[in-house]
Amino acid sequence: MTSLDAKIATLLPSLLLSVQESVRIPSIAGAPAPRAPFGTDVRRALDHALKTASLLGLETGETDGYVGWAEYGEGEEMIAVLGHLDVVPAGEGWSRPPFGAEIDGNRMYGRGALDDKGPSIGALWLLHAIKTLGIPLKRRIRVLFGTNEESGMKDLPYYLEHNGEVPVMGFTPDGEFPVVSSEKGQLHLKFEGSLAGEGKNRLLSLSGGSAPNVVPSEATAVIDCSDECETALEKIETALNTMSEKVEFHREDNALFVKTFGIAAHGSTPELGRNAVVGLLSFLNAVFDDPWARTLGALARSFEDDTKGGKIGIAMEDKQSGALTCNLGQCTCDGKTISIVLDIRFPVSFAANAILDPLRSFAERSNLELSVLRRKAPLWVPEDSALVKTLQRVYREKTGEEPRLLSMGGGTYAKALPNIVAFGPKFPCSPEVAHKADEHIDIREFLHVLRIMGAAMVELAS
Numbered sequence: 001m002t003s004l005d006a007k008i009a010t011l012l013p014s015l016l017l018s019v020q021e022s023v024r025i026p027s028i029a030g031a032p033a034p035r036a037p038f039g040t041d042v043r044r045a046l047d048h049a050l051k052t053a054s055l056l057g058l059e060t061g062e063t064d065g066y067v068g069w070a071e072y073g074e075g076e077e078m079i080a081v082l083g084h085l086d087v088v089p090a091g092e093g094w095s096r097p098p099f100g101a102e103i104d105g106n107r108m109y110g111r112g113a114l115d116d117k118g119p120s121i122g123a124l125w126l127l128h129a130i131k132t133l134g135i136p137l138k139r140r141i142r143v144l145f146g147t148n149e150e151s152g153m154k155d156l157p158y159y160l161e162h163n164g165e166v167p168v169m170g171f172t173p174d175g176e177f178p179v180v181s182s183e184k185g186q187l188h189l190k191f192e193g194s195l196a197g198e199g200k201n202r203l204l205s206l207s208g209g210s211a212p213n214v215v216p217s218e219a220t221a222v223i224d225c226s227d228e229c230e231t232a233l234e235k236i237e238t239a240l241n242t243m244s245e246k247v248e249f250h251r252e253d254n255a256l257f258v259k260t261f262g263i264a265a266h267g268s269t270p271e272l273g274r275n276a277v278v279g280l281l282s283f284l285n286a287v288f289d290d291p292w293a294r295t296l297g298a299l300a301r302s303f304e305d306d307t308k309g310g311k312i313g314i315a316m317e318d319k320q321s322g323a324l325t326c327n328l329g330q331c332t333c334d335g336k337t338i339s340i341v342l343d344i345r346f347p348v349s350f351a352a353n354a355i356l357d358p359l360r361s362f363a364e365r366s367n368l369e370l371s372v373l374r375r376k377a378p379l380w381v382p383e384d385s386a387l388v389k390t391l392q393r394v395y396r397e398k399t400g401e402e403p404r405l406l407s408m409g410g411g412t413y414a415k416a417l418p419n420i421v422a423f424g425p426k427f428p429c430s431p432e433v434a435h436k437a438d439e440h441i442d443i444r445e446f447l448h449v450l451r452i453m454g455a456a457m458v459e460l461a462s
Contacts, residue, residue, distance in 0.1 A: 004458065005451050007129040012447055015125040016108065018052050019441075020101035022117045023110035027086050029151040035065045038086060038155075042147045045085040049121065049145050056128040066147060067159040070124055072131045073140035079460040080142045080170035081453070082156075082413040082420060083120025084149035087112035089210040091264050092218050093437035107440040115434035118441045119173035119425045119449065120145060126454040137461040142167065146413060149174070151211070152374065156416035167420070169387045169460060172413040173453055175422025178395045178403035181381045181388055182321050183422070184268075184345040186411045187352060188212045188374035189359065192339040193367050199290025201225045201232065202335065204255070206284075206296075208277035209330035212343040212373075214435050215273030216329065217264040219280040223256045223288065232256055232287060239286040245279035258284070266435040267343040268409030270307040270327040277331045277340075278303050298366065299340065303328050309344065313358035318347040320380065321407035324355070341373065345409035348378035379415045387460070391423050394456045398448075410434075423456060425449045 022045055030039025046068050053060045053070035062068040071078075090098035090111045101110040108118075123143045130141070142165070148155040160166070195203065201223055208219025225232045229251055236249055236258075246261040260280040265273030278300050285297025301311070308315045309326040317323035330341040346355050352375055363370040381388055383405060392403035414420040425446070426432070433439045 003133055004129060004135065004454050007133055008126065008450050008454055009447065011125050011129060015122060015450075016103075016443065018125065019108065019113070019118050019121045022048055022085065022121050023101035023108070023113050024099055026090075026099045027112070028089050029086055029148065037065050038148050038151075042086050045117075046145060046147055049085060049124065052121065053124050053143075056124060057131065058124070058127055063159045063162050063164055066155040067164065068145040069142050070127060071140055071142045072127050073137045073461060075137070075139050077168045078140040078142050078165055079457070080144050080167035080417070080420070081123045081457060082144045082146065082170060082172040082417065083123060083174065084116045084146040084413070085120060086147050086150050087115070087117070088150050088214055088435050091210050091214065091437060093264065095438055103443070106443050108443060109438055109440045111439055113439055113441045114425060115439065116149070116174045118446060119453070122446070122450050123173065123453060123457075126450060126457060129454065130458060135458055137458070139168070139461040141457055141461050149413060150213070153413075153416060156413060166417060169419040170417070171391065171421055171423035171456060173424045173449070174412045175408055175410060175424065176406055176426045177424045177428065177452070178401070179388055179391045179405055180408050180414070180422035181383065181405040182348045182407040183379040183411060183414060184321050184347060184407070184409045185350070185352060185378040186374065186376040187342070187344040187346070187355060187372065189342045189344065190339060190371045190373050191342070191363055191366070191368040192337065192371070193369060195292045195295055195333065195336060195338050196367075199288070199292065200228050201288050201290050203292050203333065204335050206280070206331065206333035206338070208280060209341070212329035212341045213267030213327070214329060215262065215265040215267065215270050215275055215327055216277045217262050217273075217437070218259065219276040219331065220257070220259045221280060221284060223258070223284075224254055225256055226254050229254060229256060235287045239283060242286070245276070245283065247283060264436050266410060266432065267327040267329055268325060268345050269432060270325055272432060275303070275328055277328055281331075295338070302362070312362045314344070314355050316347060316350055316354065318349040321348045321378070323347070325409050345411075346378070348380050348407065352377070376411050376415055381419070381421050385419070387419055387421060390459050391421065391456055394459055395452060398452045398455055424452060
């Protein structure tokens with residue numbers, strides 16, 4: 001392992017250049033195209049990874065643009081490192097270009113730098129290092145590149161359906177250290193209904209949120225106030241004195257444009273952000289005395305100052321994984337119909353119906369229709385499994401710290417294949433930057449991550 005650590009340090013400059021190349025590809029899910037089921041930019045990111053693997057002397061393959069892989073070693077059994085190359089939208093609030101992959105001091109900035117291109121491309125170079133050193137292995141090591149982790153996870157089921165090889169065990173570097181042995185279940189739910197009632201003012205449009213699993217950092221609305229604009233402007237000034245949200249507004253003829261700002265965060269940790277959509281709904285209710293505004297106000301009160309679902313009747317928790325979280329990730333309205341999308345992460349000892357039953361009651365009370373967009377069961381890997389014990393031992397040896405088991409709200413590829421857990425790349429005391437503006441990797445810390453990952457790959461394959 002000492003020689004592997006030294007080799008990783010030697011390769012780091014070239015490895016970082018590869019990560020930069022990948023981060024500069026804006027691999028956000030897009031319209032399907034030939035050989036590109038999730039859009040051409042995602043395909044470009046996959047092609048870059050496979051080309052890099054070939055240049056490093058690794059065997060490569062893919063399943064119709066859904067999943068690619070690089071492999072080294074011999075033997076009937078295979079262990080896997082599962083990463084993803086797709087990213088969430090950049091969002092607002094960046095101090096540097098979100099796809100610039102700029103290095104400033106000891107940090108590389110860019111969407112996907114941490115989640116999950118840095119660790120994924122890094123795993124390729126680790127495999128190259130293991131091959132170059134000729135470290136003896138009893139199992140093959142395969143680095144799998146997913147392309148749809150952030151917007152549906154349709155990639156790995158396709159891989160399995162088309163005879164993709166299943167590893168005997170492995171990890172996804174898309175969570176936290178020491179070891180994530182349980183992951184909450186996940187629901188993406190859509191509530192849709194009419195904005196009933198006329199008034200002196202008319203809501204023309206409202207929108208906010210880039211993805212269900214991101215706390216919205218901006219939300220906008222356009223209101224036709226006809227002859228009531230002056231009154232509305234006075235009420236806005238009054239409301240601004242009582243609200244903590246940052247709000248911008250301007251008037252064009254008889255229309256008012258209102259924009260609220262929040263703080264982005266990962267949908268699994270909504271308490272770390274501030275929801276601009278909820279702020280906008282509440283603000284409009286404070287300013288306008290119209291039926292549609294009262295409807296918006298009722299929705300705002302159902303979610304404001306509550307990221308655990310208590311106000312909509314779904315608060316729950318367990319010892320293994322903690323409390324349920326609820327993020328209002330997206331909202332759209334055309335003046336007639338309003339739609340909101342929730343990202344809910346529920347504890348591992350509960351079933352999805354424990355959440356859906358009370359939410360049907362909430363939908364009925366709110367005159368909304370409920371539909372399920374995404375449903376993922378919880379994950380729990382026993383503490384005494386060979387996988388967990390091996391990863392704990394590696395972490396203890398490389399850090400000198402006791403490797404406690406973690407639960408997380410984020411959904412990873414650990415749910416897509418058997419005997420997989422999340423292992424890194426975030427250390428316990430590191431800031432949470434995934435899905436946020438100015439996402440980055442700390443290069444010194446990243447070197448430590450790579451050394452832990454490399455040791456884990458060798459141990460699992462030995």
